Amino acid sequence: MACRISEVVLGCRDPEALAVFWCDVLDFVVLDREEGCVEIGPREGFGGPQPTIILSYRDEPEPGKARLHIDVNATDRDQDAELERLLALGARPADVGQRGDEGWHVLADPEGNEFCLLKARLAPL
Known part of the structure; x- marks a missing residue:
């Protein structure tokens, strides 16, 4: 049995604005909202062949280059x-x-x- 990527989490200052951008880029939709987070993904939702993206509020960018x-x-x-x-x-x-x-x-x-x-x-x- 192997793992597969189900979600990618991206820290950002404005989750709502980035959700609009990435939904337009990837033809995704907003799947869920929780305080400080917006989850976007394919219309079929979580668990399909593509991972979802969680845009998570961060006050400041994390130090150093993103890995x-x-x-x-x-x-x-x-x-x-x-x-x-x-x-x-x-x-x-x-x-x-x-x-x-x-x-x-x-x-x-x-x-x-x-x-x-x-x-x-x-x-x-």
Whole structure:
């Protein structure tokens, strides 16, 4: 028996605003709200093939560079079109020392949490 990822927790200053951003990026919905937390995920809810994301209020960012980030792949368009969509949603380019010839784009969400847009298109679930 093995484990699989069921949730990813992201500390942030404004869980509601990031929920809107990530729901738009991933076509997720809000699944639950508790004081200081918003859980978003696929319409089927918790326990499906995709993990949910819990956006958890934090007063201040935790010190040091985040050790975890999210990678996303477009499902219905090429990487360039998806990059335009993500930038229009409020993502911004992030410089983590890329050379410029990578097959991915490093971006930051509205609170500065880094994530990558990978090149390969995946089939929608």
